[in-house]
Amino acid sequence: MKSILKVKKIKTKLIALLLLLIAFTSLSIxxxxxxxxxxxxxxxxxxxxxxxxxxxxxxxxxxxxxxxxxxxxxxxxxxxxxxxxxxxxxxxxxxxxxxxxxxxxxxxxxxxxxxxxxxxxxxxxxxxxxxxxxxxxxxxxxxxxxxxxxxxxxxxxxxxxxxxxxxxxxxxxxxxxxxxxxxxxxxxxxxxxxxxxxxxxxxxxxxxxxxxxxxxxxxxxxxxxxxxxxxxxxxxxxxxxxxxxxxxxxxxxxxxxxxxxxxxxxxxxxxxxxxxxxxxxxxxxxxxxxxxxIIILIFIIADIIAIFFARRISTPLRNITTALQSISEGDGDLTASLPVNGNDEIAHIAYFFNKTIEKIRASILLVGQNTGIMQQIGDELSCNMTETASSIHQINMNIANVKQQVVSQSENVADAVSSVDEIKEAIEALNANVQKQVESVAASSKSIEYMVENIQEVAKTLGASEALIENLHQATSDGKETIGNSNTITQKITEESGSLLEASSVIQHIASQTNLLAMNAAIEAAHASEAGKGFAVVTDEIRKLAEDSATQGKTITATLKNFSNEIERLSGISHTVEETFNSIFTLADQVKAISNKITSAMQEQSSCSRTVLDTMNEMSGVTGEVSTGSANILRSGENIAKDIHKLNDSASVITDSMNEMASGAGQIDNAVTEANEITHKNKQSIESLAVEVGKFKV
Known part of the structure; x- marks a missing residue:
């Protein structure tokens, strides 16, 4: 039924194709x-x-x-x-x-x-x-x-x-x-x-x-x-x-x-x-x-022509379909053939269809003859492949165990390499620290020697400065005494300058009285007329002298006041200088005491520095011996590291080889397993082929 429907579909396609071609041509024209x-x-x-x-x-x-x-x-x-x-x-x-x-x-x-x-x-x-x-x-x-x-x-x-x-x-x-x-x-x-x-x-x-x-x-x-x-x-x-x-x-x-x-x-x-x-x-x-x-008329005529030619083409195809359906759905008769009528393409299809069926019939006969032989060979091959697969599987398990042990050994060697590398790094760090310590001890020894020399120089300088400090103390004491005497004299001068000011005041008062007296005498001389002219001249001179005396008295008073002010200022300065010399004297005593303490301390420090210098020299010798030992340990550690790295490389090579062996064994196991499966499938296929070949009638 399906084939008949398919033939009808081909017929419909032919009719539709012809109609479309005619329609396209008509529409184009x-x-x-x-x-x-x-x-x-x-x-x-x-x-x-x-x-x-x-x-x-x-x-x-x-x-x-x-x-x-x-x-x-x-x-x-x-x-x-x-x-x-x-x-x-x-x-x-x-x-x-x-x-x-x-x-x-x-x-x-x-x-x-x-x-x-x-x-x-x-x-x-x-x-x-x-x-x-x-x-x-x-x-x-x-x-x-x-x-x-x-x-x-x-x-x-x-x-x-x-x-x-x-x-x-x-x-x-x-x-x-x-x-x-x-x-x-x-x-x-x-x-x-x-x-x-x-x-x-x-x-x-x-x-x-x-x-x-x-x-x-x-x-x-x-x-x-x-x-x-x-x-x-x-x-x-x-x-x-x-x-x-x-x-x-x-x-x-x-x-x-x-x-x-x-x-x-x-x-x-x-x-x-x-x-x-x-x-x-x-x-x-x-x-x-x-x-x-016109197009509709042409289309109707073309439809009739297309149906006629489609039927002529589809009838031989229907015959071929019937024959093929008999082979596929019937008893598989390969002796059937199609009639060859005419000399067109359909006749050629029928002719070559008959030739093809003859070749298929010959091939089926040959396949049927060889199917029994192939079944026997397939059974033997299946048994052999089963035994081979079992042996290969056992070998693969042994290789897997050896691989596991080699991997474990490789991991241990890798851990040892890591530990040796850490020890080597620690020794290198220790050696570097020892070298730094040697350099530090040498530098410290030189610094201490230089410090001892400086302490000795300071001690010498302090010894020389003691005499200077003593002289300073004595000079300060003398200056203090001198300033005290100067201050006493200044006080006396200040007191005496007050008496001079009082004397100056008396002189000014006398000049004032004399001037007043001269004025009275001049008045009386004026009353005496000619008789008093000579006396008037004398009174005039006395008055002038009194005025000059008053002027000089004022000048002396001003000078004495200035002198008194300067003396008071000098007295204040002398008092300040005296206090300063007292402070200097006190400080000189303190400097002398501190200098004595510094001298004593420097003597003790010089003694201690000698002891430290001796200790540093001994430490320098010990550090040199430690540096030599550290260098020897470092060389030994490097040799051990080289040997352990060689061992690690060997372990890596062995591990890689075992991995390759395991991979190869796995591939062999997979291949044998697949071959075994293929053998079984081949056996089943041969059996199925024998059944199918038996269906054909030859």
């Missing part, structure tokens, strides 16, 4: 055709629209050119060059031409001063008008349609220069109805819903089927700046006015159009032809539905 049809249709429509626009622009150009030619002919009338005729009369003469063309409203004549006249009505000033300036420069000009209040209609003004020889003497103008332009665009067919339009030089709509756009003078270029709905049409018209623009798809008032434009050469206006994009898509959609119907 259809897509290419539709794309080509779309591009071709678009190009044709664009070309047709461009032709309509070009023809419309040419028609407008010819229409304007015809009016221009008529104006130029009228401008050559001799009456227009007659200076005796008034401009209004000239306009009236030309007005007679109006009866021949109803599209013409009125003529006007404007002389060089810019004052224009029609046959009737008031004059006007056209000096600043563009059409007047252009015509006066010798060129033709046409205005864009504008709404004339007088006529209540849109009109165009055409102007040509009037020459008198080579000189422009005025401008001949004509007003025409602009309705003819709207009639032209309305009567120009563009598809079913398309239309034409004319835009002025600035983009303003001047002719359009929509009269409201003309009446409102709609300008898409200006509207595009404020209204997004006019952006595409405004851009297209602006670019077309500025140069040649290819047909494009634009949106205008909510509708997509294919638009083409052509410029009117004589006026600079833009003639556009527009076709709704929906009308362009209609034939494409129709073609698309037609192509879809």
């Amino acid at each position: 259809s897509s290419i055709f539709i794309r080509h049809f779309y591009i071709t249709t678009k190009q044709n429509i664009a070309s047709d629209l461009q032709t309509i626009a070009d023809d419309g622009a040419l028609l407008v150009n010819e229409k304007i050119n015809t009016t221009k030619t008529a104006l130029e002919i009228l401008s050559r009338m001799p009456e227009l060059r007659d200076p005796n005729l008034h401009p209004r009369e000239k306009a009236a003469i030309i007005d007679r031409e109006l009866q021949y063309n109803k599209a013409f409203l009125r003529f006007s004549f404007t002389p060089a001063d810019g004052t224009g006249f029609c046959a009737t009505g008031p004059s006007y000033n056209a000096a600043n008008s563009e059409w007047f300036r252009t015509a006066m420069s010798g060129k033709f000009f046409i205005t864009e349609p504008y709404f004339a209040m007088m006529d209540k209609k849109f009109i165009c003004l055409l102007a040509v220069p009037v020459f008198d020889g080579e000189k422009v003497i005025g401008v001949l103008g004509i007003d025409t109805l602009a309705e003819s332009l709207s009639v032209l665009v309305k009567t120009t067919p563009v598809g079913q819903a398309g239309y034409c339009s004319i835009n002025g030089r600035d983009g303003t709509v001047i002719a359009d089927p929509d009269e409201g756009a003309v009446r409102d003078q709609e300008n898409p270029i200006l509207l595009a700046k404020s209204n997004q709905a006019f952006s595409q049409i405004g851009t297209f018209i602006e670019q077309s006015l500025n140069g040649k623009q290819e047909p494009s798809i634009v949106q205008y008032k909510g509708t997509d159009y294919i638009i083409s434009a052509s410029k009117v050469p004589i006026s600079g206006w833009l003639f556009t032809a527009r076709l709704p994009y929906q009308e362009f898509k209609a034939p494409i959609i129709t073609s698309l539905f037609q192509m879809l119907g």
Whole structure:
């Protein structure tokens, strides 16, 4: 049942593959055709629209050119060059031409001063008008349609220069109805819903089927700046006015159009032809539905063909499946064969299938013959491998025990190496300390010798300073006694200076009394008149002498006061010096006592330093012997360390060898175990093979 389902699945795959291939091919061809049809249709429509626009622009150009030619002919009338005729009369003469063309409203004549006249009505000033300036420069000009209040209609003004020889003497103008332009665009067919339009030089709509756009003078270029709905049409018209623009798809008032434009050469206006994009898509959609119907028809036919060929391919495969199913699920009959019909791939499959079954049958016969021999060999190999595995396992256990003992010995040797290394490091540290001790003892011995020498020098210095200290003590004692005597004398001088001050006061008092007495004598001499003149001279001298005595007395008093102050100051200083000498004397006694103590201590220290020096010399000898012994111990320790390291290396080599032996033995054990298992599996496989071979019918 499973095989039948599989055959049906192959059949389904073949049908699906063929259908997908046909569908892909059909869709690809259809897509290419539709794309080509779309591009071709678009190009044709664009070309047709461009032709309509070009023809419309040419028609407008010819229409304007015809009016221009008529104006130029009228401008050559001799009456227009007659200076005796008034401009209004000239306009009236030309007005007679109006009866021949109803599209013409009125003529006007404007002389060089810019004052224009029609046959009737008031004059006007056209000096600043563009059409007047252009015509006066010798060129033709046409205005864009504008709404004339007088006529209540849109009109165009055409102007040509009037020459008198080579000189422009005025401008001949004509007003025409602009309705003819709207009639032209309305009567120009563009598809079913398309239309034409004319835009002025600035983009303003001047002719359009929509009269409201003309009446409102709609300008898409200006509207595009404020209204997004006019952006595409405004851009297209602006670019077309500025140069040649290819047909494009634009949106205008909510509708997509294919638009083409052509410029009117004589006026600079833009003639556009527009076709709704929906009308362009209609034939494409129709073609698309037609192509879809063709594809469906092709798909149905392809489905029938695919089913037919799938059945032809699947029938031989079903026969092969039935034969293989009989071999696999039935009695294993290898004598079966398939019929070989035809000369295609299916027939080749049946032929080679029969050959393959014959080879399998021959192989099964040979396998059946050798299966018994392989069973006997497998039994013997299984017994031998079991015994070998047991022996190898016992050898592996013995090697593991030896390995354990070698590992234990290696660990003990490693511990011994570690201990010897620690002893060696301790001996090295001890030897280093001994060397430092030897150096320290030697340095200490030298320091003590130097200290003993310094102590002896200090003792000598103290001995010499004792005499100096004794002399200082004696001198201090003498100075103390002298200062005491000096202080006593100073006290006496101070007391005597007080008596001198009292004597000075007495002298000043005597001088004062003498001066008073001299003044009284002078007064009496003045009373005695001439008789007392001599006595007056004497009293005057006595008075002067008294004044001098008083002055000297004051000077002596001041000097004595200063002397008394200095004596008091000297007395204070003497007292201070006496106290200082007392302190120096006390300190000298203390220095003498301390010097005696230092001398005694230095003598004791010198004796002790001698003893220490002798002890250090003995210690230096002992330390030298210890250093020699430590060096010998260090050399012995290094030799022991070398020997123990050699022993450790040997133990490591033995351990590595045992590890390799154990690893090899383990691998051998594993290999033998696996071989034993493989042998048993081989035995089971041979038995299974014999059973399976017995299932085939050969």
